[in-house]
Amino acid sequence: MPTKTQPSLRTFADWIRATDAHAERRLALARQSEQIFDGEEIASEIERVALADRLERWRYQLLNERRDEWTAEDQRLADALDLAAGRIARRPARPPRHARRAVQNASRAEATWEAALAWLEPDADLAELSARAADVTAAEFGPLAPDDSGVGGRRMLLYAPIYLSSYCVNHCVYCGFNYAKGIQRRHLGVEEAVGEAKVLLCWGLKHQLFLAGEFPRLHTTEYFVEIIRRLVALGVRPAVEIAPRATSSYAAMAAAGACGVTLYQETYDERRYARYHPRGPKASYDWRLEGLDRAGDAGMERLGLGVLLGLADPRADLLALMRHADYLHGRFPDRTLAFSLPRINEPPGSFRPPFVVDDETFVRLYCALRLAFPKAQLVLSTRESVAMRSRLAPICITQLSAGSCTAPGGYAQGTTDAQFPIHDRRSVAEVADWLRRAGFAPAWDIPPRGE
Ligand code: SF4
Structure with missing residues (x-):
């Protein structure tokens, strides 16, 4: 039976027939879901996951295809599909995803954000x-050590990225790996990926972040899951920074031992987003925007957000x-939020970023985030200079x-x-030495959940 907040998909039949070029296929899907809810059809767990995937895909096709003529009825259908997919997959009940509404409208903490932004x-x-x-x-994470021993100092988690593949079907205008670039591409096999991880383990790094362009034929769930399994067996705590995936794909990675997903929106400015991502799956703003919803629903512990400055x-x-x-925290209060603000320092080819962020503004942006989210992890990469990292750390x-x-x-x-x-370009050992001298305790792994 549909719940009070979940209208039956059957009630949308006329709307689907009037607006959807694939109406009969959609209606069959809706009927199958309702029959499972009504107990008229028994489905295995694998069949339920597959059906939830199809409902999820339908919803994003709806968001993409009807965005220019969006109506209240489209929204109701999108919400019903979201709830139905979650219920079929037996995920914990949550209100329908509404990331787009959340980023476009004032939130309950708007006064906090405005106070933080005033510092810009x-x-x-x-x-x-x-x-x-x-x-x-200091209040949230502890003080720096009083001497240069690092003993008792504030924990600083060290990690390194592993780039798995430069194959990509997207056309991001600011990226040297974009589809149109005539570069020599590389895709690491599982053994090669494990070889990369072993080097990082030798350097002491247990937290490793896997990155790859978007290339569906090569970058399958099975590929990522196999790498994650192999590395977990070696004692690595892997996280992924890959193209947005379906909830079921994230769930398979979480079950294999992935501890987090990093997914930058690049920019929340939808018109500019469309210009920077003209072709390829990344052109879908909503699919990317809700990627962390899906990762959270899949059980990932750490959710990493950011924009490309x-x-x-x-x-x-x-x-x-x-x-x-704030929206993600409301939905997943038990997860760790992490922010990073990469900035484009040396764009490839003829691309010139229209908003150059100077060092002073960069520091302000990070500080504003700290004031607004005292408990969040703030991440700084080696894109930045030694001087900037020494200043902000x-x-x-x-x-x-x-x-x-x-x-x-x-x-x-x-x-x-x-x-x-x-x-x-310092080595891991050099960075660790510098951190100790600066009063930090270098940390090589993520503490287990709850610590
Ligand atoms: S999806 Fe990532 S790798 Fe591919 S072109 Fe865009 S930024 Fe580059």
């Missing part, structure tokens, strides 16, 4: 902002990011990459075809 004004005192952010960080007005993007994070950063290479096979095989250049 050039005449706001940067020294005072930095001191406030540092106080908040340079693509749009940073203040507007930061506000949308805060609303998005004591103020608000809790997680740093180290020893990074952005080329597939770059650790074990020494390949150099990198996605973008890195600026902090």
Whole structure:
């Protein structure tokens, strides 16, 4: 039986016939779902997952295809599909996903965001902002060690990325791996990926982040799951930063041992988003925007958000990011939220970012995030210089990459075809030494849930 908040998909039959070119196929899907709800059809768990996938896909096709003429009835159908997919897959009941509404509208914490964003004004005192952010960080994550031993210092999680593949069907105008680039591409097999991970393990890094372009034929769920399984067996705590996946795909990765998903929206400015992502699956704004909803529903412990600075007005993007994070926290209060604000330093080819974010603004953006989200993990990568990392780490950063290479096979095989250049080229040991001298306790692994 449909619940009070879940209208039967049957009630949309006329609307589907009037608006959907594939109406009969959709109606058959709706009928099958309702028969399972009514107990008239018994489905195995595998069949239920497959059916939930199809309902989920239908919903995103609806969001994409009818976006320009969106009506209240489309919204009701989208919500009903979301609830039906969750129920078929036996996921915990949650209200329908509404990330788009969340990032576009004032949230219950709007006053907090506005107060944090006021520090982005050039005449706001940067020294005072930095001191406030540092106080908040110390209160939440502990003080720096009083001497240069690192003993008793604030924990700083170290990690490194592993680039699995430069194959990609997307056309992101700011990326050197985009489909149109005539570059030599590489895709690591499972053994090669394990080889990369072993190098990082030798350096002490147990938290490893897997990245890949979007190339469905190669980047299958089975491929990622196999790599995750192999690495978990070696003692790695892997997370993924890959193209958005279906809930079932994230669930398979979580079951294999993945601890988190990082998925940057790049920009929340939808018009600019469309211009930067003209072709390929990434052109679908909603599919990307709700990726972390799906990761959360799949049980991932850590949800990583961010924007690519340079693509749009940073203040507007930061506000949308805060609303998005608040929305995710509301849905998944037990998960760890992590933020990163990569900025485009050296764009490939002729692309010139229209909003150059200077160092001062960059520091303000991170500090504003710390004030708004005292408990969140703030991540800073080796895209930034040693000077910038030394400046920001004591103020608000809790997680740093180290020893990074952005080329597939770059650790074990020494390949150099990198996605973008890195600026902090110190080894992991050098970064750890620097952290100890600065009063941190370098941490090599994510603590188990709840600690
Ligand atoms: S940013 Fe990612 S999705 Fe876009 S072209 Fe580059 S690798 Fe592909």
